[in-house]
Amino acid sequence: MTAQHSTDSGAVGFDGVSEWGRRWRRFQRNRLALVSLAFIVVLALLAVFAEVIAPFDPNQPDFGKRLTGPFTDGNLLGTDVLGRDVFSRLLFGLRTALFIALTAELLALLCALIVGVLAGYFGGRLDQLLMAATDVMYAFPTYLFAVILATVLGRSTWSIILAIAIGSWLTQARLVRAQMIKLKTFEYVEAGRSMGAGAGTLILRYLLPNSLGPILVATSFGIPAAMLAESGLAILGLGVAPPEASLGTMITEGYKYVLVQPNLILWPFTVFALGMLAFTWVGDGIRDAFDPKDD
Amino acid sequence: MVRNDQPLLDVRGLSVAFRTRGHEQLSAVQELSVSIDPGGSLALVGESGSGKSVSMRALLGLLPANAVVGGSARWSGEGDVPGGTELIGLAPRAFRAIRGRQIGMVFQNAMQALNPTIPLKRQLTEHLRWHGSCTRAEAEVRAVRALGDVGIPDPERRIRMYPFQLSGGMRQRAMIAMAMVADPRLLIADEPTTAVDVTVQKQILDLLIDLRDRGTAIIMVTHDLGVARYLCEDVAVLYSGQVMESARLVDAVEDPRHPYTRGLIGSALELGDDSPLRPIGGNPPDLADRPAGCAFQPRCTAADGERCAEVQPLVRLADAREVRCWRSSHE
Amino acid sequence: MSEPEPLLRAVDLVKDFGGRGGGTRAVDAVSLELAAGETLGVVGESGSGKSTLARLLIRLIEPTSGQIHYRGEDVLAWSPGELRRRRSSWQMVFQNPFGSLLPHLSVADNVTEPLRITRQGDRRIRRARAEELLETVGLARRHADLYPHAMSGGQQQRVAIARALALSPELLVCDEPTSALDVSIQAQILSLLMGLQEELGFAMLFITHNLAVVERLAARVMVMERGRVVEAGPTDQVFGAPSHPYTRTLLGSVLPLRPVGTRGTETTNAPSERTPLVD
Numbered sequence: 001m002t003a004q005h006s007t008d009s010g011a012v013g014f015d016g017v018s019e020w021g022r023r024w025r026r027f028q029r030n031r032l033a034l035v036s037l038a039f040i041v042v043l044a045l046l047a048v049f050a051e052v053i054a055p056f057d058p059n060q061p062d063f064g065k066r067l068t069g070p071f072t073d074g075n076l077l078g079t080d081v082l083g084r085d086v087f088s089r090l091l092f093g094l095r096t097a098l099f100i101a102l103t104a105e106l107l108a109l110l111c112a113l114i115v116g117v118l119a120g121y122f123g124g125r126l127d128q129l130l131m132a133a134t135d136v137m138y139a140f141p142t143y144l145f146a147v148i149l150a151t152v153l154g155r156s157t158w159s160i161i162l163a164i165a166i167g168s169w170l171t172q173a174r175l176v177r178a179q180m181i182k183l184k185t186f187e188y189v190e191a192g193r194s195m196g197a198g199a200g201t202l203i204l205r206y207l208l209p210n211s212l213g214p215i216l217v218a219t220s221f222g223i224p225a226a227m228l229a230e231s232g233l234a235i236l237g238l239g240v241a242p243p244e245a246s247l248g249t250m251i252t253e254g255y256k257y258v259l260v261q262p263n264l265i266l267w268p269f270t271v272f273a274l275g276m277l278a279f280t281w282v283g284d285g286i287r288d289a290f291d292p293k294d295d
Numbered sequence: 296m297v298r299n300d301q302p303l304l305d306v307r308g309l310s311v312a313f314r315t316r317g318h319e320q321l322s323a324v325q326e327l328s329v330s331i332d333p334g335g336s337l338a339l340v341g342e343s344g345s346g347k348s349v350s351m352r353a354l355l356g357l358l359p360a361n362a363v364v365g366g367s368a369r370w371s372g373e374g375d376v377p378g379g380t381e382l383i384g385l386a387p388r389a390f391r392a393i394r395g396r397q398i399g400m401v402f403q404n405a406m407q408a409l410n411p412t413i414p415l416k417r418q419l420t421e422h423l424r425w426h427g428s429c430t431r432a433e434a435e436v437r438a439v440r441a442l443g444d445v446g447i448p449d450p451e452r453r454i455r456m457y458p459f460q461l462s463g464g465m466r467q468r469a470m471i472a473m474a475m476v477a478d479p480r481l482l483i484a485d486e487p488t489t490a491v492d493v494t495v496q497k498q499i500l501d502l503l504i505d506l507r508d509r510g511t512a513i514i515m516v517t518h519d520l521g522v523a524r525y526l527c528e529d530v531a532v533l534y535s536g537q538v539m540e541s542a543r544l545v546d547a548v549e550d551p552r553h554p555y556t557r558g559l560i561g562s563a564l565e566l567g568d569d570s571p572l573r574p575i576g577g578n579p580p581d582l583a584d585r586p587a588g589c590a591f592q593p594r595c596t597a598a599d600g601e602r603c604a605e606v607q608p609l610v611r612l613a614d615a616r617e618v619r620c621w622r623s624s625h626e
Numbered sequence: 627m628s629e630p631e632p633l634l635r636a637v638d639l640v641k642d643f644g645g646r647g648g649g650t651r652a653v654d655a656v657s658l659e660l661a662a663g664e665t666l667g668v669v670g671e672s673g674s675g676k677s678t679l680a681r682l683l684i685r686l687i688e689p690t691s692g693q694i695h696y697r698g699e700d701v702l703a704w705s706p707g708e709l710r711r712r713r714s715s716w717q718m719v720f721q722n723p724f725g726s727l728l729p730h731l732s733v734a735d736n737v738t739e740p741l742r743i744t745r746q747g748d749r750r751i752r753r754a755r756a757e758e759l760l761e762t763v764g765l766a767r768r769h770a771d772l773y774p775h776a777m778s779g780g781q782q783q784r785v786a787i788a789r790a791l792a793l794s795p796e797l798l799v800c801d802e803p804t805s806a807l808d809v810s811i812q813a814q815i816l817s818l819l820m821g822l823q824e825e826l827g828f829a830m831l832f833i834t835h836n837l838a839v840v841e842r843l844a845a846r847v848m849v850m851e852r853g854r855v856v857e858a859g860p861t862d863q864v865f866g867a868p869s870h871p872y873t874r875t876l877l878g879s880v881l882p883l884r885p886v887g888t889r890g891t892e893t894t895n896a897p898s899e900r901t902p903l904v905d
Contacts, residue, residue, distance in 0.1 A: 574813035
């Protein structure tokens, strides 16, 4: 190398921290998000190991002890109107609620990614067609879908998941599409194309990793919305079929006996509200994590 | 030019530091001393991170709350205040009477500085009516005149337009008109031509020269020595928050005394000049990690380990120049 | 041109954006030739179509009409697959160095991305090649494990240049590669590009609004205004005796640091030198 090549060996902020490492660092800086994440992990563990933890069969009635208060006869949180153990039902209800919300959101995310990427990346006719289709679907309210699905598929967990997913994926698909259209004009995408990268590489390696921020934020805000939708369906009588427990059906049932035994509504509602808040705050944390200006 | 006994703005030992999360204070400007006479023109030249914009914002009280500002800046543009007004630590209320009215400002990005939802007329006259006691009709007359003065053709019609209806060059002019409508004694221009094309840049600078010739003092913040040379008489070269050299611009260009000034001139490309490029190696230091002693030492080709490891004072030379390098006082 | 068939030849390139009446012609009947190892400067202001032209020439966007020949072959006739395979001969350096690097990949991975895309070498070979390329552009081996955000603008642009050189291109298209950088860094990058060209012999299409940069780098220059080439020729002729008024306006807008000739030490400029208002 000739001397006229200047070199530049000076180090500026010498740290080899990857983009994901820095995202995690920024997430951690949001204490509320970190505590919320820990809380969600605890909830998830409780839900996964519900069988092991639950002292009673959640669906086994015991008419000898109906509507008892907490700490009676080994029933940690008392019993409901059929004498079933509220604590055990809470664990299983949590499992149902989390399963429905997470599965519905993941399903929605998957659909949104496929449709959003196709529409946003390829554009043109395909874009017009897909967006017209989503516009039509926008016109149907979520609850109408739920009623239709419940009628066609019967009152099952899957029909609820499907109803919620259908209500939620449209907005996300638009978000993914907008991200694709925005990032497509970035210089690194042009650089990738000029190096001969094909559509697959560009989408999976260039566009998606860098558009995840807003998408993940929307998904984590979508989970509490899905929980809310599930309990809304339960209030309408379209929730999971009895005797299965979900937080939504527990609140709906408990509210009938609120004057006799407020515990029945207090516990599922507390778990439900804290869970929703936790997912929202984790969403805030993800937003911080993907916001590079605060470094 | 007649030298008054007192400069229009006299900045002594200005320092700016930012409190940061976790770290200690980051020092952005250290011991900055510059002054400008009525009708004078001063260029603050430096690269990004040199503290040139931060120092001007500090003078105008425009820094965020985590900034710690020290030193003194005496403003003598009011006339009736003996010894001038101290700008550092001035109450926000008192600042509003000076900022915009006595000291005008022009920024880099006109589109962000102009409110896109309000027609020019209101932006120009609202401004006036806050500052001066003048009626709506008077304000409009002055606003139209200001637009005409900055070379906007057909100002009576254009004053009713929204910023987005103007071309980039026009917007930049409108912003200068906004700064000039209150007839300030000093105009601070922070890279006003960085975002515009070269032909528009020339027009904007010519406009500023007109203003200067009519008696407005101008401080030009720029990274481009060519721009500075075109407009200004004096220059202060900033590096890593410190003045490295201050001189008359002609002298600094013809006979640079500080190695950094020499490096900047060697880096500047000129038409019709085929001498080999002499770039400065390396990068400016991180503010959190300044080298001990002379801040420029790691990139300096004339560095001498021992002498340069000491803190370099700004030394006043015989010809009224100031240089922060021990070599210059030995030459 | 002395060579019978140039490296790159474009004939009557046209690009229209938007359509059906409301469209604009970004590039209007531009023809050019570039010989192997040669540098052609393209000068113009924003909206002149110079960046669009660069992207047309390497088929990042498709021209509305016109022809492009690369070593005598009709580039526009290549299928998408063939185009992708043959892209390695032309590489591009962009204006915004940080924007052109992938933020989630390390410097070494960014530099060898072209090798990965063209499926050359395994991880170990690519790593060695990355270190070699970094050294070529004046960076140190230890920069390989950094991420782009931890580097200065000048270092990022060096990484982008190293990436462009990874496939040993015959043509380097540079779109304002120094205009986002500080002046001292700009000079570093220009001298690096000039040295590399001398050493590796690639041809350069250099797009800039800075006339002094073109004069320094390019033997031939094209001046563009609103999509058209208004003047082209050897740089010293075009700048020494400009024939088109727009070229003269551009030259008149250059602000000299050390004015040549008799102006001496006068800082103020006579009104006669000023450009008239155009808007």
